[in-house]
Amino acid sequence: MLDITNPDKAAQRSVVVQGFTNSVLDPDQPMLGPVENGGTIIANTAPGCWGPMITPRLRGGHEVTQPVEILGAEPGDGVIIRIRDISVTSIATASGHDSSPEGFCLGDPYVAARCPTCDTLWPETHVEGIGGDAVKCDACGNTVKPFEIVHGYTVVFDETRHVGVTMPKQAAETIARDAHHYAALPDQSVQHPILTYAPSDMPAVMVRMRPFLGQLGTTPSMPLPDSHNAGDFGAFLVGAPHEYAITAEQLAEHKTDGHMDIDAVRPGAVLVAPVKVKGAGVYMGDMHAAQGDGEIAGHTMDVSGSVTLQVEVLKDYPIDGPVLFPLLEDLPPLARPFSEAERAKAERLAKTWKIKQLESSAPISVIGTAPTLNEAIENGLERAAKLLDMSVPEVRNRATINGAIEIGRAPGVIQVTFLAPLDRLDKVGLGDIARAQYDL
Helix, strand or coil, X not given: CCCCCCCCCCCEEEEEECCECCCEECCCCCCEEEEEEEEEEEEEECCCCHHHHCXXXXXXXXXXXXXXXXXXXXXXXXXXXXXXXXXXXXXXXXXXEEECCCCCECCCCCCCEECCCCCCECCCEEECCCCCCCEEECCCCCECCCCEEEEEEEEEEXXXXXXXXXXXXXHHHHHHCCXXXXXXXXXXXXXXXXXHHCCCCCCCCEEECCCEEEEEXXXXXXXXXXXXXXXXXXXXXXXXXXXXXXXXXXXXXXXXXXXXXXXXCCCCCEEEEECCCCCEEEEEEEEECCCCCXXXXXXXXXXXXXXXXXXXXXXXXXXXXXXXECCHHHCCHHHCCCCHHHHHHHHHHHHHCCCCCCCCEEEEXXXXXXXXHHHHHHHHHHHHHHHHCCCHHHHHHHHHHCEEEEEEECCXXXXXXXXXXXXXXXXXXXHHHHHHHHCC
């Protein structure tokens, strides 16, 4: 951890992260590091979503890693995050579509869980047995369940972590009795494993594994519950009845959109995140074994895992939300770079019409977030236009003929992905990232 008595402590080439926040991202809390510009962050991550959701002491709905300071990062910069590796360590997990029983929260079950019997907010709890009533309040002994699984499944992964199979009832209950082992929870994690619930409504289903990080980004400039560091879930904080209530203006100013649930945030991708606090405070978590676009069940297969990132400061980065350079195979077909054969045909056509030089372009994916998908699209279009100094109508046209609007998460995380002029990318320091990512 950063020695606050020695603020000039030398930067480390690599920082290993073992600890977690209490699910609140707080810029006033000390960061780990600092790691040098160009250095490496290695972390063991805990499952997001379901485990923290049934652990009332956690105040954000997830359990993310302690933030790491990046030497030289200042507000108004960006951090280039290259995802070198993501490895699933969980043997099994459980998930499903949720509901929130009445009386078990103060306005928001992710942020302010309560025991309706003794009226304790954020109660300490323990597990007795297995099943949906297994989490008990330490103070009064009664069940505390801010969330229930309406329809769910337990899935076990093969040794190579390529596929999984959902379990029948007896197997799910066997796993539930040794939930910490099968979840492979990191030593400092405090969540109750969701495997304890033993859901088994959908047995004998095969799944593919395609792991990625649902949470990856930088620390917001005011305390925010971790799952609410985005424009859709963050909207639940506006006017809320608990101590993390904020205004819409505060949300827009301080969030960094680190909670994206975009399945392209996986090994080989490059994410550029905004810096809103000194040192940036890079954090991660909410690893998923796989997820279809939209995460339409509300949740997917949350797992423990290990992550390796390389980080670099991008000075004077002029946007307040993330930009992603996905793997080539994760790009929409129309947003992929043109092949030599395609360009040769286009150049012959251009010559016929006396066009001297065709535009050089490269893929970019600008993230937009808001309470609804339509509003998130508007946010993404406006961010892209501001970043590349073009009008929103031009971005709309480019995303239509050379890209797509992709859904990260319902209700309100999207990607505006399109081929952008390379000279515009160069002006904002992103051109070389695109060239290296796509071999241009």
